[in-house]
Amino acid sequence: MSLLTDALPGLLSAIGARRHRPCFRRLLPRHLRTAQGAGAAVASDEPRVLRRYTLLRTVGPDGAPDRYETTRSTGTVITHRVDSRPQRFELTDVPLGGGTFAAEPLDYL
Known part of the structure; x- marks a missing residue:
């Protein structure tokens, strides 16, 4: 294949x-797929690892920041509903306490 x-x-x-x-x-x-769409296809070197992210500037029903688990790579932009509105977050490789990583908001309301 x-x-x-x-x-x-x-x-x-x-x-x-x-x-x-x-x-x-x-x-x-x-x-x-290649990044620019030209040349031969290149396979990813890094294995997919499940990571837990803390969504900065969010608060869940228990008063703690919202968490998000994914195998997507650093730099990926996700959409999460905050107060019934979609908000975009960028996944980072910045470690936080408790074994989570930071997900920075792109659309701060």
């Missing part, structure tokens, strides 16, 4: 379907 996904961009260029290339890129798994 990886042989096919590695050869797909070159094959499409060779047959002149370059303008349809973004359609085929969406079919590839996210970790095999």
Whole structure:
């Protein structure tokens, strides 16, 4: 399977379907897509690890900050509902107490 996904961009260029290339890129798994969309696909080196994030500037029903668990990588932007409104947070690699990492708000209300 990886042989096919590695050869797909070159094959499409060779047959002149370059303008349809973004359609085929969406079919590839996210970790095999390239950042700029050019060149051969590159597999991710880092394993996926479940992390717990503390959503900064939020308060849950018990008075503690909201928490979010995910395997998404650092730098990912997530959407979490705060007071029934969607708010975006960026996942960081900044460790906080209790084994959690900081998720910084991007849309502070």
